[in-house]
Amino acid sequence: MIKLVSFKICPFVQRVTTALEAKKIPYEIEYIDLKNKPQWFLDISPNGQVPIMQTESGTTLFESDAIIEYIEDEYGPLEANVTNEQRALDRAWSYLGSKNYLTQCGTMSSKDEQTFKQRSEKLINLFKKVEKQLTGKTKFFKSDQLSNVDIAWATLLHRAAIVKQHNGFDFLCGLPKVQAWQQAILDTKIMDKTVSEDFRELFTKFYLTNTYLGEGKDVQQSVGCGTSSCCG
Amino acid sequence: MIKVISFKICPFFQYVTAMLEAKKISYQVEYADFDNCLFELSPNGKAPLLITESGTVLFDADAIVSYLESIGGNLQQGGNPEEKALIDAWANYGSKNYVPQCTTLRSNTEQQYQSNLAIFEKSLINIEKQLTNDPYFLRGSLSKVDIAWLPLLHRAWLVEQHTGLDFLVNYPKTKAWQKSLLSLPWLENTVSNDFEHIFTDFYLSSGYLVKK
Numbered sequence: 001m002i003k004l005v006s007f008k009i010c011p012f013v014q015r016v017t018t019a020l021e022a023k024k025i026p027y028e029i030e031y032i033d034l035k036n037k038p039q040w041f042l043d044i045s046p047n048g049q050v051p052i053m054q055t056e057s058g059t060t061l062f063e064s065d066a067i068i069e070y071i072e073d074e075y076g077p078l079e080a081n082v083t084n085e086q087r088a089l090d091r092a093w094s095y096l097g098s099k100n101y102l103t104q105c106g107t108m109s110s111k112d113e114q115t116f117k118q119r120s121e122k123l124i125n126l127f128k129k130v131e132k133q134l135t136g137k138t139k140f141f142k143s144d145q146l147s148n149v150d151i152a153w154a155t156l157l158h159r160a161a162i163v164k165q166h167n168g169f170d171f172l173c174g175l176p177k178v179q180a181w182q183q184a185i186l187d188t189k190i191m192d193k194t195v196s197e198d199f200r201e202l203f204t205k206f207y208l209t210n211t212y213l214g215e216g217k218d219v220q221q222s223v224g225c226g227t228s229s230c231c232g
Numbered sequence: 233m234i235k236v237i238s239f240k241i242c243p244f245f246q247y248v249t250a251m252l253e254a255k256k257i258s259y260q261v262e263y264a265d266f267d268n269c270l271f272e273l274s275p276n277g278k279a280p281l282l283i284t285e286s287g288t289v290l291f292d293a294d295a296i297v298s299y300l301e302s303i304g305g306n307l308q309q310g311g312n313p314e315e316k317a318l319i320d321a322w323a324n325y326g327s328k329n330y331v332p333q334c335t336t337l338r339s340n341t342e343q344q345y346q347s348n349l350a351i352f353e354k355s356l357i358n359i360e361k362q363l364t365n366d367p368y369f370l371r372g373s374l375s376k377v378d379i380a381w382l383p384l385l386h387r388a389w390l391v392e393q394h395t396g397l398d399f400l401v402n403y404p405k406t407k408a409w410q411k412s413l414l415s416l417p418w419l420e421n422t423v424s425n426d427f428e429h430i431f432t433d434f435y436l437s438s439g440y441l442v443k444k
Contacts (some may be wrong), residue, residue, distance in 0.1 A: 046321075046322075046325075046358060046361075046362065047325060047354075047355075047358050048354075048358075055314055057314070059314045059318075061314070061317045061318065061321060062321050063320065063321035063324045063325060065294070065320065065321075065324050066318070066320035066321035066324060067317065067321075069316070069317060069320050070313050070314065070316070070317035070320075073313035073316060073317070074313040074314075084299060084302050084303060085284055085288050085290070085299070087298075087299070087302070088290045088295050088296065088298065088299035089288070089290065089295075091292070091295035091298060091299075092275070092276075092290060092291045092292035092295035092296075093275070095292045095294055095295055096275055096276050096292065099276075129275045129276075133275065
């Protein structure tokens, strides 16, 4: 069986588990401690970063973008008959999502209002770009079926939903098409399966405690902790 | 004909042109300034953009390069999904280090330089472990991994020419790899004619590297 190694809060592994859940591919997952990476992990990970994936034949793959492509090649695409050009556009829109996981992470981790405003502006501009792209006529990004673009953005939209449920702050405020897209993804009931059982608790502790977003006011900067602690 | 739009200094542009050259695909280039409104065409607001023969505007260098890789043959693409995934991973790992190399070169103080270099150098440590004594990443044949690392190694060479500082001094296999990539016959086509001048002006006219 496929085995993933990651840590619980990592958005990059959530993209991979979303792809696996959407395709109903069985897998195991082992979580490690980001601050204390075990030696066996360092021995098999080519760049020391999570997630890594061990295939059924025992090869270790790394880089979540490459793992996503592997799942598509090995287990078949989510959508059939996509042209090369369309595939390039789908990849570009997917990367626009996944390359902003750290933007979202950094925004949520901000300690004071000024940093939060500066970082959230970038994140909100990103959602505005998608608002322009969405037609509003389909449930998901491209059609009524899930595609790779939905898989990449599901992580961002799921985390935005948790924040909204927690304290009412909506990164998608004023963006009705993105909000509808978010709801459609949540309605698939896949998202809860893509994270560990204690994910909400850990997420709340990590992003919504002792942060500007969590407390609604500036908080004390803890020593040695910045956006770089988000992943990797 | 395929058209690429970018500004001259951009390493992601060189990633795309290197792929076009390696695949012998003909293309035109339109250079624009950093802040050109053309980039507003692009959902990510970044260079480069590629306009396909049918007029579709593609964005994101990684996506563009994968597109180019998929049209036509003549590059090593991996015989099975695992090999292909490893090529993708090592190529993406290269392109993810363009920004760390850029910030290292642009550092103003020694402290900034050392902390930026530590990030960039991790990539050299990790790639050195993967390389063999063959000219390219995958034995004898050129792959997307070579193409992705070419901008990093080309820029490292320009820095060495101008300042004597060799980022690869402790990485002999990477150094040998740099040499084989720099001898690719089409290397100079991947950048503008005045690239060396623009590069030294942008990276090597002020900042810590020059003061050093």
